[in-house]
Amino acid sequence: MKKKILVLEKNKDILDLIEIILTNEGYELELILAEKEIFSRIKNFKPDIILLDIVHPTPEGTAICEAIKTAEDINHIPVVVLSTHPKAEVLKEICADEVVAKPFDISFLTSVIEQQLMTA
Secondary structure: OOOEEEEEOOOHHHHHHHHHHHHHOOOEEEEEOOHHHHHHHHHHHOOOEEEEEOOOOOOOOOHHHHHHHHOOOOOOOOEEEEEOOOOHHHHHHHOOOEEEEOOOOHHHHHHHHHHHHHHO
C-alpha cells in the first residue's frame, strides 16, 4: 500500500515540482494550494505525513502547524515544514517534526520524508 502525503504549498510551481518528484517515488498525494481546507482534507485523505509551507515562523505563520500538532486525532502525523525563512529551524521547537529549507535538494527532501515515515 502506497504511503500518503498531504502537501500544502502556496506556490503552484513548487507544488507541481513536488507532485512530479513524489509521484515518481511512489507516494499517493493530496495537493493543496490554500490553507482553508486543510483540516477537512486531512480527515478525508488520512495522510501518513504532511508537507507544510510556512513562510514566517510567527504565531500567524505557524498557526496551522500548531493546530495539527495539538489536535488529538491527527497530532501523530509527522509534519515536515518547507520554508524559505533563514531561521526556519526554530519551527522544530514550535511544531514541526522536521524542516526542509527552500530551495530544497530533491534527494534531501525524499530522505527526510522516508526518515519521518520510519519513525512515525
